Amino acid sequence: MNITSKQIAELCGVTRGTVDRALNNRPGIHPETREKILRVAEELGYRPHFLAQSLVKGHTKTLGIVLFDIHNRIFSQLFHAFEAEARKRGYIVYLVLSHRDKELELEYINNLLDRRVDGIALLPANFNKKFESLLLRSRTPIVTFGNRLNGPFPYIWIDDKQAIQDSVSFLIQQGYRRLIYISPPLMRKGKENIHVPEQRYNGFIEACEATPDMRFDIIAQKNYLAELETLMDTTDSSSAILCSSDVYALEVLKWLNDRKIKVPEQIGLMGFDNIDVLKYINPAITTVDYNVNEIGTRLADLLINKINNQDIPSETLIAHHVVEGQSATAMR
């Protein structure tokens, strides 16, 4: 169906070796022969068979990236940057969505490995030894992000623990003395890789315990609004709700709005991630910002460098900072 180098060889009355020399302009071929072959190839719209090339060259110029989903804006932005950098460096990417499902992730990883991707950017849901040894045995370059593994896999993200501590500091400074921390992923502890939620959780606990007179609660379940409800009568204007992600903060704000509870007048609210839809929300939600585009770009950069056998740092942490909105400003 498609024109092959063999056919060109026949048409030009030469052998495939010569055609190859012309096509990949390698030395050792008469200029005229080259001209002719190139012309014929051009006319016939010859395009090399990428798979066949990959098979012999041993690389596919393909990257795989596994994400939980792209509903969370943070991940769709990350993908954008990743894809752009990959393209600039000559790679095309498989995007697969694990939905935090360990089985599915495993299935996908195996599939990507079978397809001989040159490297994988991985947001891991699995976390056990068996999984890691599969990755290691594959000898495929891998860079993790947004969740850490135990083995020697390079990692890029932010300093989550510090970021939450900064958030708590900010809230304390605003005069808040009673905090409710909402982080549903914590409920999957032991069942799933929740490295980042745990880092944030640890940061929260430490920061709170280091503060005299601080009261705090943790909500770690899927149905977090129901639990929040039971806590509401213990709150006042010196209370604030800190969410481990903007997506929860948005839900909480909506829930509070529906109940005519005013933010920040009656209770403070703070998110995390600074996803871009926040700009449309009233009141502006105080949150933690970090350059996710940079993460995406660096992620691709690191992975490709690793593919090229360059040394890359085992950990790359991107800067973060609290962005003050109007949702966590206690009446002092």
Added chain:
Amino acid sequence: MNITSKQIAELCGVTRGTVDRALNNRPGIHPETREKILRVAEELGYRPHFLAQSLVKGHTKTLGIVLFDIHNRIFSQLFHAFEAEARKRGYIVYLVLSHRDKELELEYINNLLDRRVDGIALLPANFNKKFESLLLRSRTPIVTFGNRLNGPFPYIWIDDKQAIQDSVSFLIQQGYRRLIYISPPLMRKGKENIHVPEQRYNGFIEACEATPDMRFDIIAQKNYLAELETLMDTTDSSSAILCSSDVYALEVLKWLNDRKIKVPEQIGLMGFDNIDVLKYINPAITTVDYNVNEIGTRLADLLINKINNQDIPSETLIAHHVVEGQSATAMR
């Protein structure tokens, strides 16, 4: 590096043909030989080389999907559904982002073709004959969506013209008699494939012209807020702004908020797409809803059916309906 069927053959003292029979459990092999081969393969963690398989089988079990971007929620949702259906049917997908850039789209299409993807789901930015003939010549199954080509390419989306007419009808019914239609993509007319924006535009014009006493304006430029400003002193509470997409409606609402112009008291506002972030917005934006998950699923379904040489409809239109919020409710 990785174990091959040849090595298994040697280890088992048989030939590759036999190994192949065992691995792909084909008939004509002694149960014991099969057992042994399977056991050895299992122990060594043998996995077939997907590329080599593809090369000989003539298919790659790979789909390509080209999107403008995944910032617009409608596209990330669509991808989710597409990816899920593809996976269920045994395919993995390349996601490439054209950013509406015709050159880039072309480059990507060629790349996907070189990689011998089994099919392409295409949101086209290009629209000329040359582009279409490239697609046709490739003989690769293609299904378009969200923008139409002229050639015989199956298409799936919604009835955009009708949807805007329904929107206008709704606004008229609410008592609006002066409409401002905002659709920035229209400015790229002639330069880029804007099939859908044009359909919506046509629907708008027809619906307005069919209505006596209707005044209307079109804003078709990137800097639409600036143009909107010049029109604001010609509006009153019987005026409404109709946006060709929710993303513009969100910007407009923010802009109006900043100017303390009340929606819908002073002016009506309506969007299109019903992207999921709308649920967090106040006032609730009236918009047009359609099941984008269904589009994503059907898109994959159609494409795969086409790959399997089944007949598929040249046009598939998904239902839509106006969702009433509080942003376009004239004081009657």
Added chain:
DNA sequence: CTGTTAGCGCCTTCAC
């Protein structure tokens, strides 16, 4: 039942 052979499309020595 199993081995042999040929081929998918391309690249890469090694002779001539």
Added chain:
DNA sequence: GTGAAGGCGCTAACAG
């Protein structure tokens, strides 16, 4: 400068 041959890893048709 060019041809011939072998191989990437797997499948498939044909013998035996």
